[in-house]
Amino acid sequence: MAKIFLVLGLGFLIGFFGLLKEKGLKINAKSQTVWLMLLIFCMGVSIGRNGEIISALPSLGGKALLFTVLAAAGSVAAVYLLTRIFLGKGEKS
Structure with missing residues (x-):
């Protein structure tokens, strides 16, 4: 697990300091x-x-579909609310 965090951290530092052209x-x-x-x-x-x-695919498929739909709906709702909060009600993007 430490190797994963080490590589992730290294990638973050390379990106943060703009070392890639x-x-x-x-x-x-x-x-x-x-x-x-x-x-x-x-x-x-x-x-x-x-x-x-x-x-177990038949039962997993239904659960996966439900999870996908709820995750997408939650994401849309979160973006909508955050847009209203941070961009204001009258502004358009």
Whole structure:
């Protein structure tokens, strides 16, 4: 766990001090996408190999849908409220 926080902290410091130039930022953005896709693929493989998860998919699917809808609605409500508080009622973005 310490390694994860060390790498996260190092990345934060590099970003905070602006040590990456424009080309480095573009490479970073592309590599993030590639590694994220690889992570999602590996998670899919792990889920597909787990028989318990496969057999529980019908009940998990409903819960996941409910969680997704509630999270999205909560996010929209929070943005709406914060916009009203910080931008004022009469201002338009």
